[in-house]
Amino acid sequence: MASRTMAIPSLADVAARGREGEVVDTGTKVDVRGLSCFYGETRALDNVSMRIPAHQVTACVGPSGCGKSTFLRALNRMNELIPSTRVTGSVAIDGQDVYAPEADPVEVRRRVGMVFQKSNPFPKSVFENVAYGLRVNGLAGSRAELEDRVEASLRTAALWDEVQDRLRDSALALSVGQQQRLCIARALAVEPDVLLMDEPASALDPIATQRIEELVYQLKQRYTIVIVTHNMQQAARVSDGTAFFWLGKLVEHDLTSRIFTAPARKLTEDYVTGRLG
Amino acid sequence: MSPRWRGRLSDLVLHGLGLGATLLGLLVLAILLADILRDGLGRLSWDFLTGLPSRRAENAGIFPALAGTVWVIAVTTVLAVPIGIGAAVYLEEYGDRGWWARLIEINIANLAGVPSVIYGLLALGLFVRTLGFGRSVLAGAATLALLVLPVVILASREALRAVPPSLREASYALGATRWQTVWHQVLPVALPGMLTGTILALSRAIGETAPLLAIGALTYVPFAPDGIRSPFTVLPIQVFNWMSRPQEAFLENAAAGIMVLLVLLLGMNGFAAWLRDRCQG
Numbered sequence: 001m002a003s004r005t006m007a008i009p010s011l012a013d014v015a016a017r018g019r020e021g022e023v024v025d026t027g028t029k030v031d032v033r034g035l036s037c038f039y040g041e042t043r044a045l046d047n048v049s050m051r052i053p054a055h056q057v058t059a060c061v062g063p064s065g066c067g068k069s070t071f072l073r074a075l076n077r078m079n080e081l082i083p084s085t086r087v088t089g090s091v092a093i094d095g096q097d098v099y100a101p102e103a104d105p106v107e108v109r110r111r112v113g114m115v116f117q118k119s120n121p122f123p124k125s126v127f128e129n130v131a132y133g134l135r136v137n138g139l140a141g142s143r144a145e146l147e148d149r150v151e152a153s154l155r156t157a158a159l160w161d162e163v164q165d166r167l168r169d170s171a172l173a174l175s176v177g178q179q180q181r182l183c184i185a186r187a188l189a190v191e192p193d194v195l196l197m198d199e200p201a202s203a204l205d206p207i208a209t210q211r212i213e214e215l216v217y218q219l220k221q222r223y224t225i226v227i228v229t230h231n232m233q234q235a236a237r238v239s240d241g242t243a244f245f246w247l248g249k250l251v252e253h254d255l256t257s258r259i260f261t262a263p264a265r266k267l268t269e270d271y272v273t274g275r276l277g
Numbered sequence: 278m279s280p281r282w283r284g285r286l287s288d289l290v291l292h293g294l295g296l297g298a299t300l301l302g303l304l305v306l307a308i309l310l311a312d313i314l315r316d317g318l319g320r321l322s323w324d325f326l327t328g329l330p331s332r333r334a335e336n337a338g339i340f341p342a343l344a345g346t347v348w349v350i351a352v353t354t355v356l357a358v359p360i361g362i363g364a365a366v367y368l369e370e371y372g373d374r375g376w377w378a379r380l381i382e383i384n385i386a387n388l389a390g391v392p393s394v395i396y397g398l399l400a401l402g403l404f405v406r407t408l409g410f411g412r413s414v415l416a417g418a419a420t421l422a423l424l425v426l427p428v429v430i431l432a433s434r435e436a437l438r439a440v441p442p443s444l445r446e447a448s449y450a451l452g453a454t455r456w457q458t459v460w461h462q463v464l465p466v467a468l469p470g471m472l473t474g475t476i477l478a479l480s481r482a483i484g485e486t487a488p489l490l491a492i493g494a495l496t497y498v499p500f501a502p503d504g505i506r507s508p509f510t511v512l513p514i515q516v517f518n519w520m521s522r523p524q525e526a527f528l529e530n531a532a533a534g535i536m537v538l539l540v541l542l543l544g545m546n547g548f549a550a551w552l553r554d555r556c557q558g
Contacts, residue, residue, distance in 0.1 A: 081449060083374055110452025120443040122462060132461065133451035183447070190451055 029054035029224040030075060030194060035089035037070050037079060044070040046248040047089070052194075052241075057216060057225045059239035059256065061232065062271070067248040068228045072196050075226065076112035077105040093194065110137055113192035113223075117199040119179035121171035121186075126163050129171045129182055130154060133190040149189060156222075157185035158215055177208025184215065188223075195219065197227040201234065213238050232272055236260050244268045313539075317532025325533055329499050330515070334526030339534050342515035344501035345414070346541070349511055350483055352418030353425065358475055360422075361429030365471070368430070369437040370459050389427035396424045397491025405492050412493040415505040420488050425478040432474020436467040469556030476549040480542050486513040512538045 030052035037045035045067040060068040140146035154160040201209040243253040270276040328338015400420035410416035448458040496518040498510040519531040
C-alpha cells in the first residue's frame, strides 16, 4: 500500500473530469452532489459528486473499504438502518432529492431496488418471495394480477422456466445462483426505476455468474443499474460507465472503455491493471 | 512420567469427573422419582384425577387443583405472551440503543432474578387490594405473568436477535415499512424461538407456590374455577397442603399430586423441545 501517500485528485478535478468525459446522451437518472457518509465519527464517503446516466450500467470499483458499498446504500437510504449513520449532500433521482425532508425512505426504497452480495431470499415459497414486495406496496389489486406480475418478474429475471413448477416450494431449496436471480426478480417486481447491485455475483460459480451478467446486460434497457464489483473483468464486461473509489473518494468516473484503456489518473490505471489494492 | 502420559492421565481424570457429575445429577433425580412413584403410584387413578379434596385421604382427589393450574397458566399465557413479545419487539426493532435502552435492559435482567415471593407481595397490594381482583384466578395469573414476563422478554429478544439482518434488509429494500418487515418477515422466523422460551418460563411458573400463597390462594377448594373471578387453588399448593398433614395416607396423595404436576411439566418441556427441533430442521 505504498500508494497511500499518492496524491488524491481534488474534487474539483474529479468533477471536471466527470463533465468533460460525460458518458451519456441518455440523460441523467441519478444526480449525486457532495455526498458524504459517516459511521459515528468515521467518514466512509467523502464529498462524492457523480451523475449516473439512465438506462446504462454504472460499475463502482475499488478496494475493500473504499466506500463503494456505502455509496450504493446511500442511493436508496439503506445506510440509515445502521445506527449512528449520518449523510450529508444530496441524491436526486429524476430531479427529486431522496434526502429532502419530505422524502419518505420507504417510497425511495420502492423506487430504488437493491440486490445484495449474499442472496437473501425470504424463508418462504418462491412465489411468496416475489409477491411480498407487491403485497406490502399494494401493487396488485387481484389474485390474478398478482400471479401475472410474479410470472412477469420471474421471466424478466430469466428464472421462470426453471421454477414454474416449483412456485410453492421453499425458495431455500433453489441453487445459490437461482436464489440470486430470485432476489433480482423480487426486486424487479415492485417496478423500481433504479436497480442497485452490491457484488451480486461474488458468491456464485462462473456459470451462475455469467447468467447474472447476461441478465444485467438485458435489464439496462428498462432500468438504470449501479453495480458494485470487485471483479475488474466483470466491470469491463457489463458496464457502460465505471466509477473508481479510493479511500472514500470518487477518483474517476468515465466511460468504462476509457477507464480500462486510458484513465486520466495514474491511481486508476494502477488499480485497474492490478498493481494496486 | 512423560508429559504425554500426564496429558493423557489428566484427560482421563477430567473425563471421569465430568461423567461422575452428570451421573450424580441423574442419580438424585432417579431416586427422587422412584421415591415418588413408590409412594404415589398406588393412589393415581381416574378417581384421584377427577375427585374433590376430602378430609379422608383415600377419598381425596386433585381435580380442583388441576383445573386451577390449567386456568391460571392459560390466563398467565394470555397476559404474558403478548406483552412480553410486544416489549421484546419494541426493544429490539424500534427502541434506539441509547442509555435509556441500557437502563431498561439491566432492569429486566434484574427483575428476572427477583425472588418470586416478592412478586407475591407486590401482587397482594396491587392486584388483590388496589385493583380489587380479590383472591381470584385473575389475580393469580397476573402475579405469575409478572413473574415470567422478564424471562419471556429476554427469550424473545434472543430469538429476534437470531434473525439474520439480511432478512430485514431484503424486506426494507423492497419498500416495506418497519412494521411490515417485523410482522411478515421477522416475527415468523423468531416465533418458534420465542415460544420455546415462553413455554419453559411458563413451566417454571406452574410449580410456583410462594407468590400464590402470598396473594391468598386457598388451600382447600372443593370446586373447580368457573371463571377468572373465581377463587382457586393450584397443584403445588394442594401438594403442600397434603404434605403438611400428619397422616401417612395424605403423603401418598402428595406424591400422586407431584406425579400429576411432573407429567404436566414434562409435557410442556417436551412440546418446547419439539418446537425448537422443528424450527431448526
